[in-house]
Amino acid sequence: MTDNTRPTDSLTQQRAAAAAAALPVPCPSVDALDHILPEEPLLMMGAGPVPIPDAVAKANSVVINHLGDTMARVIDQVKSMARYVFQTRSNWVLGVAGPGSAAMEMAVSNLAWPGTRVLSIANGFFSGRMAEMARRVGAEVATLDVADREIVSLDALAQAIERTRPEVVTVVHGETSNTVWNRQLRDIVRIAKASGALVVVDAVCTLSTMPLEMDAWGIDVVITGGQKGLSSIPGVSLIAFSDAAWERVRTRTTPNTHWCLDATLAENFWHNAGYHYTAPVSGVLALHEALRLVCTETLEKRFARHQRCSFALQSGVTALGLELYTPEACRLNSVVGIALPAGVTPRDVCGHISQQYQVEIAGSFGLPIVRIGQMGEQCREHHLFRTVHALGRTMCDLGVKVDLPAGVAALEESLSAAR
Numbered sequence: 001m002t003d004n005t006r007p008t009d010s011l012t013q014q015r016a017a018a019a020a021a022a023l024p025v026p027c028p029s030v031d032a033l034d035h036i037l038p039e040e041p042l043l044m045m046g047a048g049p050v051p052i053p054d055a056v057a058k059a060n061s062v063v064i065n066h067l068g069d070t071m072a073r074v075i076d077q078v079k080s081m082a083r084y085v086f087q088t089r090s091n092w093v094l095g096v097a098g099p100g101s102a103a104m105e106m107a108v109s110n111l112a113w114p115g116t117r118v119l120s121i122a123n124g125f126f127s128g129r130m131a132e133m134a135r136r137v138g139a140e141v142a143t144l145d146v147a148d149r150e151i152v153s154l155d156a157l158a159q160a161i162e163r164t165r166p167e168v169v170t171v172v173h174g175e176t177s178n179t180v181w182n183r184q185l186r187d188i189v190r191i192a193k194a195s196g197a198l199v200v201v202d203a204v205c206t207l208s209t210m211p212l213e214m215d216a217w218g219i220d221v222v223i224t225g226g227q228k229g230l231s232s233i234p235g236v237s238l239i240a241f242s243d244a245a246w247e248r249v250r251t252r253t254t255p256n257t258h259w260c261l262d263a264t265l266a267e268n269f270w271h272n273a274g275y276h277y278t279a280p281v282s283g284v285l286a287l288h289e290a291l292r293l294v295c296t297e298t299l300e301k302r303f304a305r306h307q308r309c310s311f312a313l314q315s316g317v318t319a320l321g322l323e324l325y326t327p328e329a330c331r332l333n334s335v336v337g338i339a340l341p342a343g344v345t346p347r348d349v350c351g352h353i354s355q356q357y358q359v360e361i362a363g364s365f366g367l368p369i370v371r372i373g374q375m376g377e378q379c380r381e382h383h384l385f386r387t388v389h390a391l392g393r394t395m396c397d398l399g400v401k402v403d404l405p406a407g408v409a410a411l412e413e414s415l416s417a418a419r
Contacts, residue, residue, distance in 0.1 A: 042354060044378070045387045046362030047176050047335050048205065049227035049234045051377040052286070053293060059285040060233055066281045072273040074288050079270070081291035082238050085207060085230075085299070086222055088214040092241035094263060094270045095287070097280045100204035100225025103237040105133050106261040107200045107221045111168050111245060113254040114138030119166035119197070121152050121188070124175035125365045126202060131170065137257065142166070148367075151182055151330045154191060161195045169197045174206040177365050179326045179337030181206075186217045193218050198245050204228055208294050209306045209334040209375050220245040226283070229306075229334065231376030232290035236283035239263075307333060309379035312414035313372060316388040319410030320395070320402040325369045337369045338391075341400050346370050348398055349391075356397065357390035381415055 044051050052060075064070055079093045086093070096103045108130060112118055116139040120131035123146035134141045142164040146152045152171075161169070169192040174181050182188065185201065192199045198220040203212055207222070208229040214222050220242040226232035241249065241263070249263050256262040260277060268274040294302060310333035314324060317338055325337030340346065346363030349370050353359050362371045372387060388411050392404035 038358065040358050043359045043383060043386060045372050045383065046360050047228075047371045047373050048225070048375065050231055050373060050375050051383075052231055052233060053289070053377060055289040055293065056232055056286045059289040060282045062285050063281050064285075066279040067273070067275060071279070071281070071284075074284060075270060075273070078284065078288050078291060081288075081295050082240065085291060085294055086214045086238075086240045087212065087216065087299075088222075088240050088242070090215070090240055090242055090246075091271075092243070092246040092263075094239050094241075094266050095279075095284060096237040096239055096261070096266075097235070097277070097283070098237060099227075099234060100202070100223060100237050101129065102261065103223035103225065103239045104130055104202060104204075105258065106239055106263060106266075107223055108133040108139075108170070109137050109256055109258045109261055110249045110252075110263045111198060111200065111221070112137050112139040113252065113256075115140060116168060117164060117166045118142070118168045118170065119144060119160060119164050119192075121157070121169070121171040121182070122146065123148075123150070123152065123178075123180055123182070124172065125177035126204070127170070127172040127175060130172070130200070130202065134168075134170070139168075148178055149180060149326050149330070151180060151184065152188065154184065154187055157188060158191055161192060161197070165195070166192075166197045168200060170200045170202075172202040173212060174203070174210075174332045174334055176205045176332070176335045176371070178367060179332045179335050179369075179371060180330050181210075181326075181332040183330060185212070189218050198242075198248065205332070205334045205373075205375060208299065208302055210303055211299075214240060214242070226287050226290065228373070228375045230287070230290045230294065232287045233283055236280050236287050238287070306374060306379050308415070308418040309381070309384060310334065310336060310374040312411050312418070313374060313384055313388070315414040316384070316407045316411030317372075317391070320388070320392050320404065320407035322395070322402065325367075334373065334375050336372045336374060337364070337367075338372065340368050340370060344395075344398055344400060349394055352397060353390050353394040357393060359387055359390040361387070361391070384411055384415075 118134040118139045118141045122143040144160045200221040204225045207224040223239045226236045227234040269276040323339040325339045395402045
């Protein structure tokens, strides 16, 4: 075969492309958000973000000087309230301009570097993410893989620690991907600390939704995002280091490759009222109000509210005739997983319930489940009734036989019994 393309054709095309590239980029035609967003606001009942209180929304509309005296006072109160929520007296509380995953990466990148021995307890998508972050900074990572819908065996953990001698152990308190609760976290920390390891805990979906005591349990680093249990906005997160963890950060000789996430640089803003980078001012103000509301309610009452509402939701879902994905022994209350019948996909359910009933719930990462959140402002009785009704109607619309009256009745009965 012969190539009939003439050289002049290619040259002409190149010249035309060069001429087009030299022209100004035209102004695009775009739609205003009013024409993009749904007319009726969606009820956010997925795995996060969650609905935000009015005080948080109002704070998020304010911009002030990120280095002035006013911001310094706000930051001081954010740290004080965060210590209460983390249940720590550690001085080393910092905010992170980024999602909970950025706080996770701050923890990993400050405690691990090339050659650091890390053991990651891997029982879902997000615990696996911490292991991947550790690999990317050059750590020697071993994983203790746990079967889906199960929690780690303490004996297996002790053996893995004996075998790998980790300097850092990572674990997720509540694995939102498969709705597993690592309920023996305190024992996990005890075993790891006995070997001299530092322990990093992802509490993105559990902080302020269920008990977690950083100091009493001996945890070295706790991370969380703003957009879940705290009912703040996405994009501003919190992290707390123990004194032992901070000493490792302070004395490391290998520079952190993540400049924005270097905790020693972040200290300048969060503890010295100095400059690191321009802080997400509105987000910090929103976080302040979210933490203030947690403190006003108190952790004790907040934990009770979350448990009451989650148990009621689980009762309602079961009475519909649907199956909860995770066994009761390790079931996470802050994100409830629901197994779907054959022939119905998470995309079918999530799309239909959103479009027809204006309720947002979540799928997962390849699992045949949908997830309903019970974090912060999601734990309100009127939200539960709307969600159970919408889920039941969606299943009926998709041809799944459910008992909607029984589901709503079981929800009401559980809530009434807990009052």
